[in-house]
Amino acid sequence: MTCTAWGMYPKIECEKLHFSTKEALRKIIHNKQELIPYGNGRSYGDSALNHNIIEVKPHNYFLGFDEDKGLLHVEAGVLLSEILEHFVPRGWFLKVTPGTKLITVGGAIASDVHGKNHHIAGCFSECIADFNIMSAEGKIIFCSREQTPDLFKATCGGMGLTGVILDARIYLKKINSKYIDQTTIKTKNLKETFAAFESYKDKPYSVAWIDCLAKGDERGRCLLMVGDFRDDGKLDYKIKKQKSIPFNFPGFALNNWTVRAFNWLYYGKARKGVSHQKVDIDTFFYPLDAIDHWNQIYGKKGFTQYQFILPRETSYEGLEEILTTISKSGKGSFLAVLKLYGKANENWLSFPMEGYSLALDFKMEKGLFSLLDKLDEIVVRNHGRIYLTKDVNVSKETFEKGYPHIETFRQYRKKNKMDEKFQSLQSKRVGI
Amino acid sequence: MSYVLIVGAKSDIAKATAREYAKNGYDLYLAGRNISELENLANDIRVRTQKEVELLELDILEYESHHSFYEQLEEKPLGVISAVGYLGDQEKAQSDFSEARKIMDTNYTGVVSLFNIIADDFAKRGSGFIVGISSVAGDRGRKSNYLYGSAKAGLTAYLSGLRNRLYDARVQVLTVKPGFVATRMTENMDLPEKLTAQPEAVAEDIYSAQQKGKNVVYTKWFWKYIMMIIKIIPEWKFKRMSI
Structure with a gap:
């Protein structure tokens, strides 16, 4: 059986293992090597892929x-x-x-x-x-x-x-509502974007869509959306039926020009300065869930989402360098998401730390991995880290530098014999 | 009156259908053999929806018990859905009549026995809905599963007649014809992915067809057209084919 995750890259042959009882699961774990639990397949890369995957979703x-x-x-x-x-x-x-x-x-x-x-x-x-x-x-x-x-x-x-x-x-x-009062702030460049994040940091929810193909003075322009739940008692929430992308778009459908056009339209449609909207949960939190299989717009070769975070102190310079590099490469996507994060927690491999994170999609094409390697280098130099849930390419060396508790995690796995059973393509690549 | 009775409740389609009805505000009677195995599902539905779920022991092959089974229901259901089904082993059934009989009795005789009783009550009452899950396999006999198919064909004809009889009593009878569905019944079959539905999708189709007062529904919808084509193949040609 072919298995893949949300990025549709890589696609590998694997056996999907079902269990009906805990006893059956125990047997699977006992009898097989190199297992990895698999949920709904929404991590992007190879973190839930291996030759044996355990299907958890039916439970x-x-x-x-x-x-x-x-x-x-x-x-x-x-x-x-x-x-x-x-x-x-x-x-x-x-x-x-x-x-x-x-x-x-x-x-x-x-x-x-x-x-x-x-x-x-x-x-x-x-x-x-x-x-x-x-x-x-x-x-x-x-x-x-x-x-x-x-x-x-x-x-x-x-x-x-x-x-x-x-x-x-x-x-x-x-x-007490299914609606959110949203404020949209349209900024003209990275400096304004950072300032906007700082001045709205008391709002419980915030995220920015950033145009990473914009150049020169406009580099780092964004739409920052912040908001909080309303208090109007309207709770009649229903899951909407998804619209579907029924087949893979041809690979050429998304290119530098179409993405540029989309970004121009999307950015252009928002009102200047600060504006207010009332939106529902799905629009605010899950805009892409409205379209089933939106991953197919990148064509059948698939795509990856590159997400990194930089500590606050290095965020501005680091992001500027990364945005310049991406913009020069001409690769880039309409889904680039910037956010200011709070403090890191104690978990050994959790991604967030205090600083700015950027996530952006790239379709699989020639030259992509060398661009990602270049970005990795900038991230590491700025003491940042890569998000494993999205990743499909990061090297062991780059990955390690971002996660100070990595040795603790490795030793813990070893001591409890977890490394003898649970492995993904990703865990083997980055050596955890 | 708020209950829907689902028989053959341990099947994957029944479980999904139970969740679908509860989600839409119905209480449930779930009936089947060794029904206590469904305690976790019943709890799941209660936590999800805050609806009532009662588990009832029922053996579809114990025809004599069907009267008392229905009598014991203090509050009679709004409607009944049968998800009873037994695919059986076609090859074995060709030479072993007990297997053939089990296929026929489970898919046809047992359901008829129970539905006859419920149909009388609904007819008297002048309301209700009866949903029978048949199969596209009942539309035409094929060598790979014609015992199952013929029992389902019987059920389809029965439901058609029942619909005709109960029309004046304003009781809805819905025939559901699923194609390939990814369930325990088919887990060892190599089904084409594009044509195979998840039980949840089938459950949505059943709910929506029943609520719209439909007579027959294929699920997924494209099976209507696949079966249309399969049915018009002339017999002299069909008998030579392996499909």
Whole structure:
């Protein structure tokens, strides 16, 4: 069977392993080598790919909800969209959500995902009370911050390399509307963009779309969108039917000119300066979920999303250099997302740290990897790091420099024999 | 009255259908053999939707029990959906009549026995809906599964007649004809990915067709056209084919 992830690159032959009971899963772990849990396939690169993948998504039972504490207990295969579908109408929302709701809870933990409120609320692990995980030895371990701190720090952000998460209890947050009051700030260059982020940092949600093909004085121009939930009691949330991209676009459909045109139109349509909108949850948090298989617009060779973060002190110069490099290369995408993050957490492989992160899509084409290597070099020189959930190319050396706890993680895996069982193409490439 | 009765509730299509109905505000009776195995699903649906879910023991092959099964329901259901199905082993069934009989009895006789009882009640009441999950395999017999196919063909004809009978009583009868669906029943078959639906998609189709008052629904929709073509192939040609 062919397996791939959201970037459709790489595509590899693999065996999909299903389990119906915990005993069956134990047997799979016992009998096979090089396993990696696979959720909804929304990480971009090769972090959930290997010759043996364990299908977790079918395990999607809701197990309980404590209304007083807002504490929801679900199996690891439950999608965030399922939680929203049933709980937004009852006035609950995820404390932390990434830019897609189509990921499993297990995947959210393994990537320790973050969202537009990272500067206020941190990563997904912040909302986890505890979870159960099956270890390399087939034991079910109850894991919480207090009881098993090492396992917790290794698993949240640990890319599925510590075991198979079975179920988790997560805290939800109370909301009183499905609408968000959004403010859009249109900036003219990188300096203005940074200033805008700083002056709106008290807003709970913020993210900027940045035009990375803009040159000269306009480099770094963006639309910064900030917002917070309204308080109007309107909670009649329904999951909308997705529009679909039914086939791969031809590879040439997206090129420097079409992307430039899109960016020009998108940027141009926003009003000058500061404007206000009322938008719903899906528009604000999950704009791309409206289109099923939007990944196919990049053609059948696939694409990657390159996401890095730079510490605050080096962010400005670093970003300027990176934007110049990208703009010169002529490669680039209409989806470039910039955000100011809050403090790093204690998890060993979690991506966020205090500073600016940029994420952008590149379609797979000749010369891409050498551009990415060039960008990697700038990121490392500026003491930044690469996001494993998106990555498909980073080298061991580059990766290591960004993550100070990497040795702790490696030793922990070794000591608990996790490295003998759980491996992905990515973990082998970066040597974790 | 708020309950929908789903029989054959342990099938993957039934589970997805149960979630779909609960999501849309219905309480559920889920019936099947060793039904306690569905305790986790029942809990799942309660946590998701805050709807009532009751599990009821029912063996579709124990025809004599069907009357008392239906009698025991204090609140009669708004409608009933049968997801009972047994694919069986075609080759074995060709020489072993007990297998052939199990296929026929599960897919046809058992469902008829139960539906007859429920149809009488709905007819008297003058309301309700009856949904039978048949199969595209019932549209034309093929060598690879004609025992299953013929039982489903029987069910399709039964539902058609029932619809005719209950029209005046304003009871809806819906025949559902799924094509390939990725379920436990088909997990060892090599199904073409583009033509294979997920149980959730089938459940949505069932719900939407039932709510629209339809008579027959193919799911996914393109099976209507695939079967149209398969049905017009002349018999002299069809008998030579391997499809």
